[in-house]
Amino acid sequence: MSASKPLRGRAALSNPANRFSPTHQELDAETEFDDGEVTDRIATVQIEERPKTIISRNSSPDVPFEQSINPYRGCEHGCIYCFARPSHAYWDLSPGLDFETHIICKTHAAEQLEKELRGKNYRCTPITLGANTDPYQPLEQQRRTTRELLEVMLRFRQPVTIITKGALITRDLDLLAELARQQLCSVMISMTTLDPQLKRTLEPRAAGPRTRLAAIRDLTDAGVPVGVLVAPLIPMINDRELEAIVKASADAGARSAGYIFIRLPHEVKDLFREWLDHHYPDRAEHVMSLIRQSRGGQEYASRFGTRMRGEGAFANLIEQRFRLALNRYGLGQRDRLQLRTDLFSVPPQTGDQLALFS
Template identity: 60%
Template sequence: MPITPPPRGRGTASNPHNRFAPRHSQAEDDGWSQDVPPSRLTEVRAEAAKSIITRNQSPDLPFDRSINPYRGCEHGCIYCYARPSHAYWDLSPGIDFETRLIAKTNAASLLEQQLSRRGYVCAPIALGTNTDPYQPIEREQRLTRQILEVLLRLRHPLTIVTKGALILRDLDLLTALARQRLVSVHISLTSLDDELKRILEPRAAAPAARLRTIRVLHEQGIPVGVLCAPMIPMINDSELEHLLEAAKDAGAQSAAYMFVRLPHEVAPLFEQWLQAHYPQRAEHVLSLIRQSRGGELYDSRFGSRMRGQGAFAELLARRFALASKRLGLQHREAFELDCSRFCPPGGQLALL
């Protein structure tokens, strides 16, 4: 069966049923219908969220709370482990995830309410853990900026992970936060190859733009690191040392990496992508992933889901450790943020 290429600027042409759908339908060609190409238009639906801070107890993550102002992500990264989350809203993890987006329009006001609750204990909030806070729709929605304004006013620390150069629009807020040790940023850098970026992360910023973002953040005194994620065998793993070197040259102070994760519906979408773009090496790529995941395409166990196991994963970890040490790059968690400045809504700010 031929693989349908994605519309230009999208990661996939497929829109598989989500795993929670009570019934599935299958289209059959009766000779009368005409093929309708998948929509490439972005639809944004407003949502009044009931809660904005998400908690986790994962030992694999360097934070215990996060905020995602958007559901779905227009960047369209084919490997995105967050794609299956779209199934919770009866949408497909396929092209729906890239085109049918949800904006939590009350995010900033809801955040202020939650931070004012009695008994709230301050700890850094992570932005960009499920979908990118600086995806293209942030240009009009400005939800991430509104969140930054609340956190700056209340002196609450945060961390940001993004592959969007749009973050530079908020330099005024980020520099103000950085002066009080309230923010650190990690720029996700997957490849230095523009063509690979185009098919792997269609609407994300170009590699040169991400390196420029690291450089500008560093020059403005904002703690910035690089996140090499995901590392995919036989696709971009050979670039690991080059990614770290380029990021270091641009001003990155810390680094982290992750092995590719293919939970639930992501695995078949990624397989389709391989067959469309790398048919001759597809089986080799999948074989190396299985070797690093105990014979499966995904392993959800804590301790191994971010790094993998086996010879290939161990070699990747060793390469990262050696290159980071040689370049003087610290661990991602090295940036220490100040929680002592937090002043909840209605609280008394310190005079000094």
């Protein structure tokens, strides 16, 4: 499935066959275009899945958490650079438009989380919501899966960290404020750009930059510790905004910041290059050249220790600029706030012997 112009509200220009599939689809050549966009919108398809487990475990030295939960597979935000796109191939779906339009929603997630937290071998460490796809993407407004997970975590006093670019997070300020009061919660807001026009093509259904900054203020005012991720940092696209993003985030109340150099695993390389060729044809090759220079001559390198930051002269310059910006605007490195695990407690339930004495 391939479009010569972008679909309204979508970032990917094509729907390439996933790397496990022997067949592929092509967009109908009769599709009409209007004002540079396809007139027809692609509706979001919700696919329900009842997971047998909800908590994923991680042992990567590049990731500062051991446990995570992703309430959704795929993401309506549609960020063209998303490193999670290739995971859709495991569901016989494309990492392209399918990733943005076919969202797998985990049903009974809160029920499954409670079951796992009650497990006799469960060891309490912080759980990250949004490690791969955003827990506050648009579908969350109606499905409320993330909110239900937070309600369980508050009852168990389970520490949680959240990574999002969705302003919907402010809906749950009541839960987050109470978790934060007990030192059980921190939030990282992903800030990619301060330019609304760039945001519209790069991550079409994510919250705008002003809205994200407002979310940082609201969370901070509610007592929730907030940091910012400048992610991803893309050469010749948003790298010039690095200092401005750090300053704006600090002014909004963020207490820390981190950054991630763009990652282009598997199908993401071609999807991103297609996006570049359409939106920035004059600099597309220069962008890719700087990425290759920062990846040992490749468009992607998965080595631990360098995959998040890159290497070489350009990547080193970015790191120096970032450190100077942190010092200038009074922010620390990406928040390593120590959340409390000693408060974790399994609440009694119907049928427990303890309930007889309550």
